[in-house]
Amino acid sequence: MKPCLLLLALLLGFGHYTRAQLLLKDATIIDGDATVSPRKGSLLIRAGMIEKVIYDGTVPDEKLTVIDCTGQFITPGLMDAHVHLGTLNMNDQKGIHLKTDSILQNMLRHGITSVRDMAGDAIFLAEYKRKIATGQLAGPDIFYAAQFAGPGYFAMMQMGSRKDNDLGTTPWYRAITPEADLRLAIAEAKGAGASGIKVYADLTKKQIAAITKAAHAQGIQVWSHGTVFPAKPADGVAAGVNSLSHAADLCFQQMKGDTLGFHEAWQQLYKKGFTLDTTVQVKLLQGMQQKGIFLDPTIFHASNNKMWNALTITRIAHRVGVKVVTGTDWIYPEKNEAVPLQSEMELLISKCGFSAAEAIESATINSATVTGLHDRGLVRAGKRADLLVTNADPYTNIATLFTPAMVIKRGKVLR
Incomplete structure (x- = not known):
């Protein structure tokens, strides 16, 4: 210096x-x-x-x-387009605030000036969004999603590690039934400060299309999981969502049938002898490119979980012209330590055919645009x-x- x-x-x-x-x-x-x-x-x-x-x-x-x-x-400034800041134990407010304060300051120290949070407690996230926007706290600007999923998904979460009584019943964790009033659900998500709807799990092709249409009518983004069981990746593309997350999820497109069973699909993916059909991927990704749908590949996350096909899929996406964003879906350190966004960008360059200029584009203008932001990047x-x-x-x-x-x-x- x-x-x-x-x-x-x-x-x-x-x-x-x-x-x-x-x-x-x-x-x-x-x-x-x-x-x-x-x-x-x-x-x-x-x-x-x-x-x-x-x-x-x-x-x-x-x-x-x-x-x-x-x-x-x-x-x-850089952007991590897939973080989770509001999924901690909300019963320990003092502890989670100390932890989150440190995480956000470390992000900013390492050049991250904005983040897209892909589902968490909106009351908690809105508080941080306001404090950062008004200069009360140093950290990246926060833009967050409301998570929409079928009631079966939230029931499964209640049976597991999550014991929140409000899962599926709040504007930011919303159980969507076939009879749901989507206009109202989306309006309430916007009222809770959400910048996008995260289409997550246990939703049909018809429901994804209806959510996307209703959300876009109210001027809000739709960010989908790569595969929304039982719906397949192509169903999100057909609906015209704004982004698909997790390149590894796109593997499921080649599995037989119009719908997918969650457990059966994952067992087949990890079964010895699974071979990625790149012709299926090219067709799927070309559809994304034609509709301007962004890919949030989370390849650092995938590599840590030995889902190596994510690297191949991201490389194909880059080759056919799909816009890629940099999201990590990974835990951020509290201290002055290296951040996962660096690893995500390094993998884009070393394993997916990106130039440094293209990796920077993914972490700046692409990540801003997918979040609905046109004032930065x-x-x-x-x-x-x-x-x-x-x-x-x-x-x-x-x-x-x-x-x-x-x-x-x-x-x-x-x-």
């Missing part, structure tokens, strides 16, 4: 540092769109937004706080100033994104 920036970091610590007008001068700017080549330039930030990207070397003739970024790189005028400044080129070593010299969130230098 340069001496001036080191001094700045020491003065700021990890608190908020407000500047109405800030010029990040003479950096290499990585736009976030993989098709845009990096260029030397400067950023004018005002009121938390990027007001201007300056590529001709001119400096505005006004009083500004100037940070010299010569030799450094600027990228959009690119280093362009009119976008939020959620930015990373790094000392080394992320195109050469993606890991440098996770040890940023500066994290800037809504125009505030945080470290």
Whole structure:
């Protein structure tokens, strides 16, 4: 770190540092769109937004706080598009708040400025969303889902480790029967602050289509599991959901029949001799590409569980032009330790054929877009100033994104 920036970091610590007008001068700017080549330039930030990207070397003739970024790189802030922050034991409020505070601060320290939470306690998540948005707490912005599933799924959860009395009966954990008033259920999910509906399990092809249509009519995203037993992956594609999660789930498309039994399907997948039919995958993924459906492959999660087909499916998705987002579905550390998003991006590059530019695109503009956000994810005028400044080129070593010299969130230098 340069001496001036080191001094700045020491003065700021990890608190908020407000500047109405800030010029990040003479950096290499990585736009976030993989098709845009990096260029030397400067950023004018005002009121938390990027007001201007300056590529001709001119400096505005006004009083500004100037940070010299010569030799450094600027990228959009990163996003983990599949986390679970609100699934802890809610009976220990003090303990879960201490734990979550540490997790969120560590995320931000490692360059993660937004997250998509894929189902949890909405009261808990809304509290954190508000505290972060109002500057009471340092952390990434949180956008979360309401989980829709059939009553059989919630009954199964009650018989297992989850003993919550309200499973399936709240706006954020909703049991959907064939007679359910979907318009009302979706309105209540929105009222609880959800940005999307997570279509999860124990739902038919007809129900997925109805949920998707009703949600889109109310301007809310639909994020589906790759396989929603008994429905198959192609049923989510046909419904026009916004994303499918877990590349490994797409294996189930090749199994016989129009519907799937949960236990039978998993037994067949793990049975010795299962061979992925890539012709089935190509057809399925081409359908996703044509409809603009994002893939949330969670390959770090899959690799840790020896579901190696997820890597092949993600590689095919990339080849046929499916937009991929970076979600981990993994536990985040509380201390200043490496975060799983780094491993997810490294696997995209090393195992799935992505360039560093494409992995960055997945973790920025793609992950923002799938969440329904159009105000971030690119280093362009009119976008939020959620930015990373790094000392080394992320195109050469993606890991440098996770040890940023500066994290800037809504125009505030945080470290």
